[in-house]
Amino acid sequence: MPIYFRARATGVSLTAxxxxxxxxxxxxxxxxxxxxxxxxxxxxxxxxxxDNEKELVDAAVLHAVAxxxxxxxxxxxxxxRKAIHKGNPPASVAA
Ligand SMILES: [Zn+2]
Numbered sequence: 308m309p310i311y312f313r314a315r316a317t318g319v320s321l322t323a324x325x326x327x328x329x330x331x332x333x334x335x336x337x338x339x340x341x342x343x344x345x346x347x348x349x350x351x352x353x354x355x356x357x358d359n360e361k362e363l364v365d366a367a368v369l370h371a372v373a374x375x376x377x378x379x380x381x382x383x384x385x386x387x388r389k390a391i392h393k394g395n396p397p398a399s400v401a402a
Contacts, residue, residue, distance in 0.1 A: 339396045340367045340387065347375060354396035364388060 339356040340363060353370060357363035367387050371377040 336393055337395050338363050338391050338393060340390050341392070341396050342370070344390060345375075349375075351375070356396060360388065360391065363391060 337356055337358065338360060339354055342351040342353040342355075345351070351374065353374070355363060355366045355370060357366060364384055364387050367390075368377075368379050368384060371383070371387070372379055377383055
């Protein structure tokens with residue numbers, strides 16, 4: 308089974324970047340989709356976060372197809388995009 312979700316280290320110190328490599332700390336806007344917002348029988352609690360919309364939609368579609376049996380269609384991707392929030396997933400979602 309392929310690994311769809313690349314583990315992301317968070318809170319990693321950026322000071323380890325070698326000097327002179329041109330690395331600059333860029334303030335990225337975090338985007339997320341919270342599966343708890345979608346009505347589902349299995350009460351899925353997965354939240355997916357990424358730094359850009361394409362990564363996020365791709366990961367969310369893979370999750371929806373693999374776990375929820377959705378089909379990857381342009382229309383479904385539009386629906387996914389509507390569910391994108393800015394910031395980080397909250398600890399809990401109001402039911
Ligand atoms: Zn889910």
